[in-house]
Amino acid sequence: MAPNAVAVSAPGKVLLAGGYLVLDRAYTGLVFGLDARIHVIVQDIATRNGVTLNEIIVTSPQFQDAVWEYGYRLTERDGGIQVTPLRVDATLKLNRNVFVETALGYTLTYIASITTPNVTPASITILADNDYYSTPTSLSAKSGAAPRFHNLGVPISKANKTGLGSSAALVTAFTAALLTYYLPKETIDLSTDSGKRKLHNLAQASHCAAQGKVGSGFDIASAVYGSCLYKRFSPDILSHHVEPGQPKFASQLRHIVDETDEADRWDTEIRKDEVKLPKGLRLVMCDVSCGSQTPGMVKQVLAWRKENADEANAIWQDLQNANDSLAKELRALAESDTRQSYEHLKQGFARIRELIRRMSERSGVPIEPSSQTELIDACEAIPGVVGGVVPGAGGYDAISLLVEDNETTLNELAKLLSGWTFKSEASGQPGDGRVSMLDVREEMVGVRAEDATSYQG
Ligand SMILES: Nc1ncnc2c1ncn2[C@@H]1O[C@H](COP(=O)(O)OP(=O)(O)O)[C@@H](O)[C@H]1O
Ligand SMILES: C[C@@](O)(CCOP(=O)(O)OP(=O)(O)O)CC(=O)O
Structure with missing residues (x-):
């Protein structure tokens, strides 16, 4: 592990009450975070044969073919940082992970919009707690203690999800880990309310973009805040910005995340105190x-x-x-x-x-x-x-x-x-x-x- 490595985790979710209702701001969802987490570790990239790679490499070692390499560059006219998936091998089909790719582009763009960016090459590892996927019979039959993170031995698309909200926990932990890695604590501190609020806004924006739709966002809210009573944001907040790479994308994203004007203010309501579970x-x-x-x-x-x-x-x-x-x-x-x-x-x-x-x-x-x-x-x-x-x-x-x-x-x-x-x-x-x-x-x-x-x- 490199000395500057950072790690962040985010929980899964269950919407115990309020399915369908929570899509409408007139109603709320009772959402519990779950103790199955997705973990993201960011560190310096190891050199290969003395050559430093100028890219960001993301791996999810529990799965087959789960390596995604990205080049990145600052675009002109305030278009943000564009990330380009690279072929791991020229003969291979381009293997894409839309949630990782979108979260990476959005987060680097946000970072570049608030600082003079020094986006150094990095290696990012994703680890999912075992309960996100049904345990294959071949693994459950094995005797001895289960490893902390199962090697599922199949590509992600073939793993049997248990529905705990892997993409929301992933996007939240991934975004948070990058913010922590590239920005000083004085700029963003995820242990504070204002840090969490920015993380929430940024993760909602990239999760919606990756999903290709604006859902209620209860899953990102619980990944950031844990169990809460959730009232969604007005979908308008995320429906006006231009595409990544287009002129002004970077400033538009900064306004969305930092809520720079009163008009940009998110109307999400997160009430943590109202969700409790009796002892026992x-x-x-x-x-x-x-x-x-x-x-x-x-x-x-x-x-x-x-x-x-x-x-x-x-x-x-x-x-x-x-x-x-x-x-x-x-x-x-x-x-x-x-x-x-x-x-x-x-x-x-x-x-x-x-x-x-x-x-x-x-x-x-x-x-x-x-x-x-x-x-x-x-x-x-x-x-x-x-x-x-x-x-x-x-x-x-x-x-x-x-x-x-x-x-x-x-x-x-x-x-x-x-x-x-x-x-x-x-x-x-x-x-x-x-x-x-x-x-x-x-x-x-x-x-x-x-x-x-x-x-x-
Ligand atoms: N452990 C992981 N490693 C890498 N990518 C992941 C992981 N878990 C989830 N993802 C990303 O999230 C996608 C699954 O999202 P989705 O189908 O919306 O499921 P969910 O309902 O669990 O969020 C995967 O295709 C992949 O892009
Ligand atoms: C219908 C909904 O209100 C709740 C869906 O909750 P699930 O937990 O079933 O969601 P997925 O993880 O996307 O399968 C839609 C929403 O709020 O976005």
């Missing part, structure tokens, strides 16, 4: 590996809402009230010294599920399909399980549970899940999916500086 309870995430996620669910739900505004708005408002009550009850229990019953929490989950099912039925989109209803019902029947939901956009991907944090409950749950055969109506083939409990739980802390030497070996 924890979140459990279950991955449903039946691979039949319905594409375009967001589009379909929003199209239905547009056509049926009155009915939809009534459901949206009822859900917002139910989500607020759940967050409030969690806070009340967390702040009380005397142990209270979980009855209100149970009712809260039941009400949210009822409304999500109504949303599902009315829009014709399988947000809580009947196979998920069966699974959550079975989990909720276990003593110690307080309640469950389909998180985020729902569908067949995952379920989230709030449970009492004790061995008996977790063992009972593991027993139920290991024998569960998931029936996916979507594929029409009963019995084609398994459910596994991920080794993750809620995480209150967002982006975090790490000790770079801890990744050695």
Whole structure:
């Protein structure tokens, strides 16, 4: 590890309540960070045969073919720093990673817009905690302690994601690591509110650009701030700037990140104090590996809402009230010294599920399909399980549970899940999916500086 190495990590996410609603500024999302993190280490590039490479090399050593090399140059007319993917070998097809490439271009451009840049060559390593991907059977069968970061042995596109929000955690940790590496602490300090706010704005901008759409951004918000109640930004903030490399891109990006004028101010609302988890309870995430996620669910739900505004708005408002009550009850229990019953929490989950099912039925989109209803019902029947939901956009991907944090409950749950055969109506083939409990739980802390030497070996 080079002596100037810096390391930063950012957490994954689960939108426990507020899926679809959070796309609209009139509503909020209850988002928990998860303790599966993506880590990014930046250091001096090692010389090859005495020759210093004038480029930035990014590697993700857990995957096959995961090396991306970039040249970079300052463009004319305030277009920012343009990064150009280089071929690792002239005979190979250009291997691209749009999230890495975009975050690199945006971050270097921002750095160049606020300082006279001294962008030295660098080597960047990405490491993802194991729960971002389903463990291949070949690895789970191996005896002995699992390595801290599995080598998945496949290209990233072939790895089985568990839906914890890898691209948002990656873009956030990657952006934060570059800012820390190239800028002095007096210019940006990510442990302060103003540093976090700039990181948030920059990471939202490049994540949206890489995704090719402006989503609600709850995943970047939780990667930066950890668990929070989230109200999205107005999409307008990110829809007026020119493309990277075009004249004035650099100044436009600086205005967006630094909020230089009142008119540039982000209207995002992040309320950290309003999200608490009572002592003795924890979140459990279950991955449903039946691979039949319905594409375009967001589009379909929003199209239905547009056509049926009155009915939809009534459901949206009822859900917002139910989500607020759940967050409030969690806070009340967390702040009380005397142990209270979980009855209100149970009712809260039941009400949210009822409304999500109504949303599902009315829009014709399988947000809580009947196979998920069966699974959550079975989990909720276990003593110690307080309640469950389909998180985020729902569908067949995952379920989230709030449970009492004790061995008996977790063992009972593991027993139920290991024998569960998931029936996916979507594929029409009963019995084609398994459910596994991920080794993750809620995480209150967002982006975090790490000790770079801890990744050695
Ligand atoms: N560990 C990683 N190393 C390198 N790139 C990664 C890693 N994890 C995620 N990415 C980037 O993010 C993309 C996945 O993003 P996406 O499909 O939006 O999934 P998610 O829902 O997990 O964010 C990958 O194709 C890759 O570009
Ligand atoms: C529908 C949504 O409100 C929530 C989607 O949450 P998920 O956690 O399902 O998202 P992905 O990680 O992108 O699959 C869309 C949004 O808020 O952008």
